[in-house]
Amino acid sequence: MVDRLSALDASFLHLEDHTTPMHVGGVAVFERPAHGLDYDDMLAAVRRGLRDAPRYRQKVVRLPGFVGRPVWADDPDFDLRYHVRRSVLPEPGEDEQLYELTQRLMSRKLDTTRPLWELHLVEGLSRGRVAVITKTHQAMIDGVGAIDLGQLILDTTPERGLARSEDRWSPAPVPGFAGLVASAVEEALNQPGELTENLRTAATGARVALRRMTGVLGGVCSTLAAALTPSPSGTLNAPTSAHRRFAVARGRLEDFRAVHHRHGGTVDGVILTALAGALRTWLLWRGEAVTARTTVRALVPVPVDEGMPEIRGSEETGRPFERVAARLVDLPVGEPDPLVRLYQVGYAMRARQDTGRPVTVRALLRLSGFAPTTLHALGARVAGGLSDRLFNLLVTSAAGPQAPLYGAGALMEEIFPVVPLMRNQSLAIGITSYNGGVFIGLNADRAAVPDVNVLAAMIEESVEEMIGTVGR
Template identity: 45%
Template sequence: MSERLRAGDLSVLARESARTPMHNSTLEIFDPGTSGFDHDRLVAHIDDRIAFVPRYRQLLRRVPGGVGNPVWVDDPDFDLHYHVRRSALPRPGSTDQLRELVARIMSRRLDRARPLWEVYVVEGLEGGRVAVLSKSHQVLVDGVRTVDLGQVLLDVDPGPRRLVAEDWRPARQPGAAALVAGAVQDALGDRDVALDALRSTGQAAWRTAGAVTSGARSVAGALAVGRRRQAPEFVFDVDPSEQRRVVLVRTALSEYRKVRRVHGGTVNDVVLATIAGGIRVWLMTRAETVSSHRRLRALVPMSVIDDEQEPTSLGSSVIGHLINLPIGESSPVVRLHQVSYALKAHSEAGRAVAADRIAGVAGFAPTTFHALGTRVALADQHHVNLVVTNVPGPQFPMFAAGAEMLETYPLPPLLPGFALSIGVTSYDGSVYYGITADRDALADADVLGQCVRDALDELVDSATDSKRRAPRGRVRKTEKESDA
């Protein structure tokens, strides 16, 4: 029998709505060079690699009568060209034009009657570059049975490689009677499956078109109401609308390392201190009060080695770490030290996974780790103002179908009760921020992007001043150079 959807994933589907599409996105920009990289080349490349992620050719089928959770089955009409789409920007092909297109595409839900992913090839960028925007539904990527498609598309060299022909044929679709019989058999033969079915009762089911039933909508609505705040602490503590804004920020990894060498901590600490400083100044531009004791409660998913957590195929588990970002602190150095202290217990517990180990996972692992981070956020959002996913990537160029990837921006979804989310990925000497914001609630999201840049500059300036004041010949002890 086909693999059955777990209760946790079913609850994700129940919480999805037009306002909160549950897909993770990644925007990557490539230099075609002499590779001839275009829509047709990417289609052929995905066709060659999709065998590594077989769930990307599967869709969900409901069980008649709701006697069991939906199951993953091969799509009998799978059409790769439907999923890999071609688009283009009008002249001049600016970054602002690209952001507007990406925001519109991100705002739309995936079709549940088909495999839950899409890839857009965007041509016409300035300088002859090509952008690739991918969308994968949250239930599609669990890090155990399926990693993100983006992880298997990138190589460490341009190739060329010989494409391997695969004679894939969809497995025969189970009939209604087989689906019911399989659900009953699974429930009788596996206690966990039976418990899953009980947990799912009244929580979610599917209409024939794949929509959530009214009962599931009631549960999702109750959960959303529980997340809403009667008096939001911040302007982004509200339920999102159906439209998005996207902000892209590129910074140099060397600047984070410079701050770390002088002030201590880790690159991750500097990233979070930069975000804290950026939000602080952004709130001030909105004439909001930022008192000295004001804190922002952030959920930061982190990779750990933990036997009690569900293992993934990536060699580690992902858990949520709650941290109070000191946005009320005016000194950038003090903010950094406060963030470092808050995360010190996590590092000293011996469970934290070194950044270079994550970056060394085969393929381009950040796309999968960001998806796992969103899973953690969905399970634990109580009294949280912001979700930040930060994943280190490889510090060398990577290629897709011979084209070099120049930039990569994670674009996490907006969950119920959140009008802002931030994803961060380091890659090949740069640190990339992808900021997803609600179009209605945060019309000034671009200002936040500039404030993040300014907050990093402030930290770099403080490191420069500290080095000038340091006694001659004195060397500060630092940790081994890495993206930790």
């Protein structure tokens, strides 16, 4: 039996173009161990991880004329060295050079004739560090056939990452054209609506087909009223160009918790309040009009009744989140007082939570294979199915363990997510907690937000402002 892409995953392939590549990424920085870490070590680590993730050796095989959705098939020409690449930064190897490399890599689409992922080992960082930049297509991360690329190489102990194993993989034969067509026809006869949907996609385009998912995603949106209200227009909804800018911000989880314990609410509310304060300062710095009523609408996927996963999540309970919702939260960037902003954000999130219709992962699986392994992927999927007029920016969060992780025997110091931009979206923010730190990655359109590094610095300043309220 063929392994066919879900309707949503196929839409992501049809939807992307040179301005909106549909891959999720990450930038992880490692402390080089005493024994060293080279390209061969990374190849061995990835090769070992591939045993548990067969999707990473498969490519997409398309059928002509939209007779049926594409299928996954083993790539007989799979070349691990094509997907695992090596780069060396020129001296002095500062972090800004790493982020420049990241934004260049993230601007380029993945090769759809090969398995849809890349891993770049980056050497030459200052202080003897190395980095890993990953790119994985949204169609890959369905929660069933594939896990997140970072999970292939990360271990809880350095010793496991040094183990070598022989690769005995042999590709299964690629399905023949006649067999694929026959299978698609059989499915169409058993499910007449399937053929109708495929023809509609061919006639009207993938974007219309994806938008038809809004009926499903409407259940993910926390309130129908918010979904029907257009978001405030402005800089963050400019036409998307082909190039990106990437910047990062850092915080300490204990600081966010301290603000939460002092003033109530939730830690996710504290983080969103810090983002709102930074956006306010940034808009004023750019000379844009900001009034007391100015808001920026964020699409924020969160576990239902759990808050952001860096506080309570699978690393503490040992169980993955089974219920998720994407809330539309109007960030009060017009409010100058950080405490008032905190209360306003808390109120907005409680209102969304009280009236929301959470959708279980199992229910989404039955509908369309909508079951990503991280909230970063979930957020991008939800954003892709909603009108770009409903929100200004995407803010995703994914939990990481509060204990050290190792890649190929090297200690991971930091990890920053790279969330893709949707059409007419100029900024996406990803937040990952790990080992006591909160790491924020900002992926921005180069033409609309060339000063994203300024915004990143303002986020850290806004976090310090929130910390200063603990004594108030």
